[in-house]
Amino acid sequence: MKRALTPGTFDPITSGHMDVITRAAQLVDEVVVAVAASPKKNPLFTLEERAELVRQATSHLPNVRVEPFDELLVDFAERMEANVVVKGLRAITDFEYEFQMTALNYQLNKQLETVFIMSPPQYMYLSSSIVREIASLHGDVEGFVPDCVKEALERKFAC
Numbered sequence: 001m002k003r004a005l006t007p008g009t010f011d012p013i014t015s016g017h018m019d020v021i022t023r024a025a026q027l028v029d030e031v032v033v034a035v036a037a038s039p040k041k042n043p044l045f046t047l048e049e050r051a052e053l054v055r056q057a058t059s060h061l062p063n064v065r066v067e068p069f070d071e072l073l074v075d076f077a078e079r080m081e082a083n084v085v086v087k088g089l090r091a092i093t094d095f096e097y098e099f100q101m102t103a104l105n106y107q108l109n110k111q112l113e114t115v116f117i118m119s120p121p122q123y124m125y126l127s128s129s130i131v132r133e134i135a136s137l138h139g140d141v142e143g144f145v146p147d148c149v150k151e152a153l154e155r156k157f158a159c
Contacts, residue, residue, distance in 0.1 A: 002027075004115075005082045007034040007073055011043040012149045013054050014131055016123035020088035021058060023117050030063050032080050037070035044132055044156060057146040074109040085112060090119045090126070 006021050010033070025031045035051045043050065051068045058064045069076040077085065085105070087098055102114040119126075131144050135153035142150060 001029045002084070003030045003032060003080065003082045004028040004084045004086045005032050005034045005073070005077055005080060006086045007036055007069075007076075009036050009038040009041055009043060009128065010050050010054050011038070011041065011045055011128050012050065012131065012145060012153065013057050014123075014126050014128055014145050014149075015143065016088060016090065016119055016126045018057060018146060019120065019123055020086065020117050021064060022061065024086040025061050025063050027086070027115075028063075028084065030065070031061075031086070032082060033058060033064060033066045034073070034076060034080075035066060035068045036073075037068065045152070049152070053146075053149050053152055056148040072108065074105050074112055077112050078109065083111075083113065085114045087114060087116055088119055089116045090124050 004024050006024055008017060010017060021031060021033060033054050035047065035054055037047050045053065047068050051066050055066045058066065067080065073085065089095055089098060098116065105112060105114065126144055131141055135141050135157050138157065141153060
């Protein structure tokens with residue numbers, strides 16, 4: 001079985017993340033969306049909230065499951081028996097960071113491959129941090145995030 005991880009903080013999950021997850025689900029038998037604890041990023045949503053939002057957003061994808069984690073990605077991949085990491089690439093700045101992470105992960109586990117999915121133009125500049133900022137200023141995030149996330153952001157930033 002080919003099992004892929006799509007890791008991220010997902011604070012919150014965006015339409016760009018959904019694009020990567022959906023496309024990855026077409027390539028492998030199972031996708032594990034690995035929701036990272038990432039405490040140094042000071043997330044808006046708790047790990048449990050983020051994992052639940054990802055579960056809701058991906059519930060229509062039968063070969064996708066969601067697992068929170070707080071360890072090295074290579075260790076989590078081994079525990080999940082994943083063969084590949086699937087990451088999205090938006091702009092050139094993503095490439096530099098992802099190239100570094102891929103090289104380090106390869107040094108830690110030479111059996112774990114990384115595959116990149118290029119973002120389509122409508123998601124090239126979409127990020128969780130931009131979505132959080134728009135929502136915090138009571139802007140409309142329709143189309144940038146799944147409906148369940150839009151509702152959660154509205155609750156978080158209610159006046």
